[in-house]
Amino acid sequence: MKKIFFAFFGLLALAGCQPTPQENPQQGGETASVDQVIMARRSIRQYTSQQIDSATLTQILKCGINAPNGRALQAYEIRVVNNPELLKDITKAVLNDTPEMQLKPGADNIFFGAKTVVFLACDRGYDMSQVDCGLLGENIILSAWDKGIGSCCLAHPVRLMKESPSCAPFIEKLDFCKNYELLYCIALGYPNESPEAKPRREDMIKFL
Ligand SMILES: Cc1cc2nc3c(=O)[nH]c(=O)nc-3n(C[C@H](O)[C@H](O)[C@H](O)COP(=O)(O)O)c2cc1C
Numbered sequence: 001m002k003k004i005f006f007a008f009f010g011l012l013a014l015a016g017c018q019p020t021p022q023e024n025p026q027q028g029g030e031t032a033s034v035d036q037v038i039m040a041r042r043s044i045r046q047y048t049s050q051q052i053d054s055a056t057l058t059q060i061l062k063c064g065i066n067a068p069n070g071r072a073l074q075a076y077e078i079r080v081v082n083n084p085e086l087l088k089d090i091t092k093a094v095l096n097d098t099p100e101m102q103l104k105p106g107a108d109n110i111f112f113g114a115k116t117v118v119f120l121a122c123d124r125g126y127d128m129s130q131v132d133c134g135l136l137g138e139n140i141i142l143s144a145w146d147k148g149i150g151s152c153c154l155a156h157p158v159r160l161m162k163e164s165p166s167c168a169p170f171i172e173k174l175d176f177c178k179n180y181e182l183l184y185c186i187a188l189g190y191p192n193e194s195p196e197a198k199p200r201r202e203d204m205i206k207f208l
Contacts, residue, residue: 044150047189063143070128093166114187150191
């Protein structure tokens, strides 16, 4: 009797540990494994005008902050700009100082026309903070892809923003703490293209 009791509760506990399968719109409603999401993901540089709803965006960001992070310090700051007008204003400021910069055809901002951009800042005082930001970003990118949302990790627009005097008030508006520095951003939106995978160098992997 005792054995049956433990077996029953053991099974219950195991069932509670199983991750809830998520529907994957990229795959026509079927569930995708983490490996499938990783292998299918591509950087997206053309987006539809559809906005990401706030519940979905919150879930993606929660996945972001559940990434591993050095000494559990969570040494990053995240600013989500979900306001296309603000993204256009940032673009105007950058173009004012970098007139040679060309927007991608059809895009109204320097973030490939994405309607949502996540800006990430690292802690200047912690040597592993950039690693934390990278891992956080990859979680965001993979969680988004699993929900049919494309992304592009972006360094260039952030460099332009930091070099542009006209953009300084907008970086100020992001309101990062004193010791934090804007590192990169992630454009997010519904894909309007399906790029091919770029070949990867498997000879970079060596087993010892
Ligand atoms: C740190 C970092 C910075 C990047 N910056 C840019 C960028 O400024 N502009 C851009 O178009 N893509 C940028 N990318 C995206 C890469 O170009 C892209 O990941 C790479 O070409 C591989 O393609 P895939 O993501 O589709 O596999 C960046 C990616 C990383 C990781």
